[in-house]
Amino acid sequence: MLASAIFVVSLVSHIEVLIVLITFTIALTFAAKIVKRFGKSMTFFAPLALIAFLLNYYVFPVGLLTATNLALRLFAVIASSSLFFLTTTPDELEQVMRWFHLPPDLVMIFVIAVRFVPVLFLDALQIMDAQKSRGLEFEKGNLMKRLRNTIPLLVPLIAVAVNRSLELAEAMDSRAYGATKRPTSLYVLKYNFSDYFTTIAGIVMSSFGIYFALFGRLW
Amino acid sequence: MSQVLSVTPSSQAESLISIRALSYRYYASSRYVLNNVNLEIQKGEVVVIAGKSGSGKSTLLRAINGLIPHQHSGDYSGKVIVDGLEVLSAKMSELATKVGYIFQNPENQIFMFSVERDIAFGLENLSFKTPDIREKVDWALNTLGIRDLALRAPHELSDGQKQRVAIAGSIIMGQKILIFDEPTSLLDPYTASNVIRIIKNLHDDLGITILIVEHRLDLVSQIANRIIVLDEGKIVFDGEPRQVMYSSNLSVHGVTEPTIIRTTKLLDPGATGPGKSYPLTTHELAHELRKQVPRIGVFQKGSHEFGTNR
Ligand SMILES: Nc1ncnc2c1ncn2[C@@H]1O[C@H](COP(=O)(O)OP(=O)(O)O)[C@@H](O)[C@H]1O
Ligand SMILES: [Mg+2]
Numbered sequence: 382m383l384a385s386a387i388f389v390v391s392l393v394s395h396i397e398v399l400i401v402l403i404t405f406t407i408a409l410t411f412a413a414k415i416v417k418r419f420g421k422s423m424t425f426f427a428p429l430a431l432i433a434f435l436l437n438y439y440v441f442p443v444g445l446l447t448a449t450n451l452a453l454r455l456f457a458v459i460a461s462s463s464l465f466f467l468t469t470t471p472d473e474l475e476q477v478m479r480w481f482h483l484p485p486d487l488v489m490i491f492v493i494a495v496r497f498v499p500v501l502f503l504d505a506l507q508i509m510d511a512q513k514s515r516g517l518e519f520e521k522g523n524l525m526k527r528l529r530n531t532i533p534l535l536v537p538l539i540a541v542a543v544n545r546s547l548e549l550a551e552a553m554d555s556r557a558y559g560a561t562k563r564p565t566s567l568y569v570l571k572y573n574f575s576d577y578f579t580t581i582a583g584i585v586m587s588s589f590g591i592y593f594a595l596f597g598r599l600w
Numbered sequence: 601m602s603q604v605l606s607v608t609p610s611s612q613a614e615s616l617i618s619i620r621a622l623s624y625r626y627y628a629s630s631r632y633v634l635n636n637v638n639l640e641i642q643k644g645e646v647v648v649i650a651g652k653s654g655s656g657k658s659t660l661l662r663a664i665n666g667l668i669p670h671q672h673s674g675d676y677s678g679k680v681i682v683d684g685l686e687v688l689s690a691k692m693s694e695l696a697t698k699v700g701y702i703f704q705n706p707e708n709q710i711f712m713f714s715v716e717r718d719i720a721f722g723l724e725n726l727s728f729k730t731p732d733i734r735e736k737v738d739w740a741l742n743t744l745g746i747r748d749l750a751l752r753a754p755h756e757l758s759d760g761q762k763q764r765v766a767i768a769g770s771i772i773m774g775q776k777i778l779i780f781d782e783p784t785s786l787l788d789p790y791t792a793s794n795v796i797r798i799i800k801n802l803h804d805d806l807g808i809t810i811l812i813v814e815h816r817l818d819l820v821s822q823i824a825n826r827i828i829v830l831d832e833g834k835i836v837f838d839g840e841p842r843q844v845m846y847s848s849n850l851s852v853h854g855v856t857e858p859t860i861i862r863t864t865k866l867l868d869p870g871a872t873g874p875g876k877s878y879p880l881t882t883h884e885l886a887h888e889l890r891k892q893v894p895r896i897g898v899f900q901k902g903s904h905e906f907g908t909n910r
Contacts, residue, residue, distance in 0.1 A: 496712070548709075557696040557697060558693070559693060560694075561727040565728055566733075567720040568717075568730070
């Protein structure tokens, strides 16, 4: 739900608004009790904002204000998307997608893509081990050679993935996939207090964002 | 059983699964994988289908649950009727409510992010109401004894647990028929025998008709009441386990005979041949041996001399 913050950021360039936005995001991480993981995620990504600042200020002919501004914007985007992905499980995301009446096929593509990332990763490791035991060295050589070395990994990996997808298709068909246009769900998405709160806050901030973008000043 | 001439419409309706003169060739394949297969399966049977790999076992299962011809194109002739539905003209989703299919690799059969969501998949597709789905999911969780796994993610499950989840997701629509394609081939022996016990319970408690593809007969011969051996897309044996396993040498057709059967055949080379009835379980073999060697206690007395310590 917090993704609306991204929308604000893309519109607004006023430092005051950005600071409010960032403060609000950080306050929400406290509310969601994920400060530790949020901090970890931010220490990993936040240097990007710093780099952006330095790059803008020293390399391109922009003022201090603009550079700070751009860096803060980036920071706000990173902060709010971290918050989003740390609070939302893929399962919830899938329910939200259904709630928005996205086509069932599209939702299923998302579900399977996310669900099989770790599975394909394990497949890749297994193929790498197999190829290594036949004497292939992935870590040797210059860039070109290394790139060429990924072919013995990618070709079997694609074969494995295609095979999996065929089996998946059979399994889905065997469980009445596509029987009706509008599948129901085991869970019903319920709005509780915190959802209302963040939604309203999101709408308020977005309206302010639009207002600022249009008129430049609050009064 | 196979009075081809005298099949009246009423006796046709009695078989739960009825396959007549089925031949099938995959699209762009040069040979027929199923050659004129005729098979009648009654309600409540536990049928094991054996045969070497490539003999058409999975293809036969696909023809029963409708993946052939609905998902695989190819040359199809003959007639398959499952619980009153003709497979060729029925909808795939309609067939899914009649036949549950448990695949060899349960990993590729669990799509959703949590166990209970995955089990609910079939009912969600059929647009059941949320409270009804809940009730049936709880029933399936309890039936398979996986209540405590309900909220786990698929990658947190062991192979045996995945297999149970796959079974739960395949009985949720109240299917009367369950088909298993090599359900134990990826499992360790202990987990494998657990899965076989679950399958037996599903049959005994819920009256579900079971078809299992297996080429290792050790595990399944004791719960089966019928064994079918396929070779090159043709049924070469079909009958009661005892009868099939003592009627000839099944290893020719790529089937691993249970140790009991091999032992008996070694002890009594005359044990192969039609019409014989020989032991099928360890108990029965022990009973036979005791009858013939009264003082079998000799094995107990000197057993340490036969032990592995030189
Ligand atoms: N999707 C397919 N397309 C083409 N040929 C197939 C396909 N699936 C299986 N076959 C072929 O059909 C034959 C029988 O396969 P299958 O029914 O899977 O045998 P089994 O399960 O007994 O090992 C094999 O020769 C196999 O190569
Ligand atoms: Mg097979």
